[in-house]
Amino acid sequence: xxxxxxxxxxxxxxxxxxxxxxxxxxxxxxxxxxxxxxxxxxxxxxxxxxxxxxxxxxxxxxxxxxxxxxxxxxxxxxxxxxxxxxxxxxxxxxxxxxxxxxxxxxxxxxxxxxxxxxxxxxxxxxxxxxxxxxxxxxxxxxxxxxxxxxxxxxxxxxxxxxxxxxxxxxxxxxxxxxxxxxxxxxxxxxxxxxxxxxxxxxxxxxxxxxxxxxxxxxxxxxxxxxxxxxxxxxxxxxxxxxxxxxxxx
Amino acid sequence: xxxxxxxxxxxxxxxxxxxxxxxxxxxxxxxxxxxxxxxxxxxxxxxxxxxxxxxxxxxxxxxxxxx
Numbered sequence: 302x303x304x305x306x307x308x309x310x311x312x313x314x315x316x317x318x319x320x321x322x323x324x325x326x327x328x329x330x331x332x333x334x335x336x337x338x339x340x341x342x343x344x345x346x347x348x349x350x351x352x353x354x355x356x357x358x359x360x361x362x363x364x365x366x367x368x369x370x371x372x373x374x375x376x377x378x379x380x381x382x383x384x385x386x387x388x389x390x391x392x393x394x395x396x397x398x399x400x401x402x403x404x405x406x407x408x409x410x411x412x413x414x415x416x417x418x419x420x421x422x423x424x425x426x427x428x429x430x431x432x433x434x435x436x437x438x439x440x441x442x443x444x445x446x447x448x449x450x451x452x453x454x455x456x457x458x459x460x461x462x463x464x465x466x467x468x469x470x471x472x473x474x475x476x477x478x479x480x481x482x483x484x485x486x487x488x489x490x491x492x493x494x495x496x497x498x499x500x501x502x503x504x505x506x507x508x509x510x511x512x513x514x515x516x517x518x519x520x521x522x523x524x525x526x527x528x529x530x531x532x533x534x535x536x537x538x539x540x541x542x543x544x545x546x547x548x549x550x
Numbered sequence: 551x552x553x554x555x556x557x558x559x560x561x562x563x564x565x566x567x568x569x570x571x572x573x574x575x576x577x578x579x580x581x582x583x584x585x586x587x588x589x590x591x592x593x594x595x596x597x598x599x600x601x602x603x604x605x606x607x608x609x610x611x612x613x614x615x616x617x
Binding site: 502505 | 579580581583585605606609610613614616
C-alpha cells in the first residue's frame with residue numbers, strides 16, 4: 302500500500318519496485334492507493350468534528366488525493382505528507398498549490414499541539430514503530446483533536462515469525478493490540494468498524510488484473526515466487542478497519 | 551484470458567453472429583470488475599470459457615466470499 306514511512310525497506314519485497322509507486326496497485330486501487338478509495342474517509346468524516354477551516358494533516362498522502370478532497374469538499378486546511386518523492390511530485394503537478402510535505406510519519410516536522418485533525422489510511426502497518434508513530438501523532442494534535450484512521454489488521458492472531466521475514470503484512474497487528482497502542486499513545490477510541498470487505502475487493506481486483514494473487518505477489522518476491530507470501534498473508538486472515546480516535550485532553 | 555484470435559473462432563449459437571471483444575462488467579458481492587471478453591455482436595451474450603470460470607473467476611469469488 303502507499304506509505305509515508307517505508308523505512309528499512311531493503312528487506313521488504315515491496316521496496317523494489319515499490320508497490321505503491323507502480324501502476325500495478327493504482328490500476329486496482331485508484332489514486333488513493335488503498336482499499337475502498339475515498340469510501341472510509343467519507344464515512345469517517347461523518348464521525349469527526351472538523352468544521353471548515355480545521356487544520357488536518359494527511360499522513361501517507363501519496364499524490365495528495367485525500368488532502369485535495371478535504372480542501373475541495375470540506376473546506377479544511379488540509380496538508381499532505383508522504384515519503385515518496387515520485388508520488389509527491391505527481392501530486393504537485395496534478396494539484397498546483399496543494400501543500401505537500403516530504404517526511405516520515407515517525408518524525409513529523411510539525412509543532413506540538415498544532416493540528417486539529419489527522420488522517421492516516423493504510424500506512425501504520427508499514428512503519429517500523431507503530432506505537433511510537435501513534436505517539437508522534439498524539440504529540441502534534443491538540444487536546445481533543447481527532448485521528449481518522451484505517452488500516453489492515455490481523456483477524457487471526459499469529460506471530461510475526463509465522464510470516465516471512467520480508468513480508469510487509471507482518472506489520473499488521475491484531476485489533477486488540479491496535480486498540481492498546483492507541484490507548485498508550487493517549488487516544489480515546491470513538492469508533493471501530495470492520496471494513497474487511499474493502500480489502501477483499503482490492504485483493505480480488507489484484508487477482509483479476511494479475512491472473513491470481515500468487516502472480517501478483519510474484520512480481521515483488523525476490524525469487525519470483527509469490528506463493529510463500531500468499532500463504533502467509535492468507536494465514537493471518539487480514540481484515541481492514543476504520544477507526545476514529547480523539548487525543549485525550 | 552481469452553484472446554481475440556480465439557474469440558473469432560466462435561459464433562453465437564442463437565444469432566449465428568461472430569463474437570467480438572467487449573468490455574464486460576462483473577458484479578459479485580459488491581465487487582465490480584471490468585474486463586474485455588468475447589460477446590455476441592448481435593445479442594451481447596458473453597462467452598466465458600472453462601479456464602476462466604474455474605480459474606481466475608473462482609479465485610476472485612473465493613476472495614470476495616472471505617474464505
